[in-house]
Amino acid sequence: MKYIYSYDLNFLEVELVKLGLKKYNATQVFEWIYKKGINNFELMNNINKSSIKILQSNFNFFRFKIKQTLIDETDETTKFLFELADGEKIETVLMKFNYGYSICISTQVGCNMGCKFCASGLLKMKRNLETYEIVEQFMCVNDYLVKNKSSKISNIVVMGIGEPLNNYDNLSMALRIFIDHHGIGIGSRHITVSTCGVVNRIMTFANDFPQINLAISLHASNDKVRNSIMPINQKYNLKCLFDVLRKYHKQNKRKITFEYLLLKDINDSKTDALELVKLIKDLTCYVNLIIYNQISEHSFEKSINEHEFAKILISKGINVTTRAEKGIKINAACGQLRAIHEN
Numbered sequence: 001m002k003y004i005y006s007y008d009l010n011f012l013e014v015e016l017v018k019l020g021l022k023k024y025n026a027t028q029v030f031e032w033i034y035k036k037g038i039n040n041f042e043l044m045n046n047i048n049k050s051s052i053k054i055l056q057s058n059f060n061f062f063r064f065k066i067k068q069t070l071i072d073e074t075d076e077t078t079k080f081l082f083e084l085a086d087g088e089k090i091e092t093v094l095m096k097f098n099y100g101y102s103i104c105i106s107t108q109v110g111c112n113m114g115c116k117f118c119a120s121g122l123l124k125m126k127r128n129l130e131t132y133e134i135v136e137q138f139m140c141v142n143d144y145l146v147k148n149k150s151s152k153i154s155n156i157v158v159m160g161i162g163e164p165l166n167n168y169d170n171l172s173m174a175l176r177i178f179i180d181h182h183g184i185g186i187g188s189r190h191i192t193v194s195t196c197g198v199v200n201r202i203m204t205f206a207n208d209f210p211q212i213n214l215a216i217s218l219h220a221s222n223d224k225v226r227n228s229i230m231p232i233n234q235k236y237n238l239k240c241l242f243d244v245l246r247k248y249h250k251q252n253k254r255k256i257t258f259e260y261l262l263l264k265d266i267n268d269s270k271t272d273a274l275e276l277v278k279l280i281k282d283l284t285c286y287v288n289l290i291i292y293n294q295i296s297e298h299s300f301e302k303s304i305n306e307h308e309f310a311k312i313l314i315s316k317g318i319n320v321t322t323r324a325e326k327g328i329k330i331n332a333a334c335g336q337l338r339a340i341h342e343n
Contacts, residue, residue: 001060005132008176034183092137100154108162114231117300120161128167134174158193165198188212199236206248215257221275256285262303273312286319
């Protein structure tokens with residue numbers, strides 16, 4: 001049995017034609033499962049019974065087991081700990097903003113990138129998530145939102161556990177399902193994919209999804225500091241990263257988001273801010289300053305220089321936002337909840 005959430009529309013058309021169904025049946029199935037939220041082939045009443053039997057014999061709907069749900073009552077941030085079919089666990093976070101609800105999706109079970117400040121790396125990567133497991137996060141959380149808040153997810157950020165560009169094939173299939181107007185139908189500009197700097201896949205992403213937003217987990221303004229907190233910089237240093245980002249920007253003309261986690265006495269000085277300006281000033285971009293969500297396993301501390309750091313960037317013409325602290329009471333930093341359950 002194959003999972004129906006594993007295929008974008010084009011691939012599903014191919015699969016159904018192989019089984020003797022019509023190409024248009026794929027569009028019908030897509031609209032039933034993604035537009036109407038139906039996860040039972042027998043309820044798809046515009047598909048004939050013989051075709052329904054073929055679908056039932058070849059495809060399955062999978063639902064994660066919800067191991068735990070935590071809600072921060074102060075801001076409605078909701079974290080889901082899902083148990084997969086093989087017993088592995090992943091996290092997905094639902095966040096409320098003034099523009100609507102956003103979901104933060106994971107792409108791997110664990111993470112091998114080794115960023116020193118991150119809870120995701122406390123448990124090494126077990127495997128990539130399959131396409132249906134990426135899509136299923138959206139489906140489960142959106143069902144929860146419809147039932148409990150009479151609302152729907154409007155934005156997707158691929159910033160959960162794992163390095164998205166290291167699971168590119170499965171991620172790209174899921175992205176095509178997310179943006180297809182017959183499918184989930186989230187606008188490309190309402191989706192952001194974050195990477196810590198997997199340089200060799202950035203232009204592939206740029207070519208495949210020119211309208212989807214790119215975010216770079218930067219967190220340092222020079223190689224010395226970035227080497228010390230982000231091992232990937234030892235493979236792809238800042239010059240290498242920014243060479244490809246300039247190529248990306250020239251081709252796609254898209255604004256790049258730089259995520260910058262402020263760590264006390266590590267990367268939050270006036271010198272760091274001025275270095276950051278010099279590094280990014282020739283790109284159309286903005287900096288998203290992040291307040292550190294402290295975890296007991298790491299010794300890093302939250303910076304107290306947030307306002308001064310932002311003021312320096314703004315004075316140099318850099319657009320700056322500060323990511324709201326969300327889910328502080330529910331271990332909402334990536335990987336925290338999974339790490340607690342694994343220990």
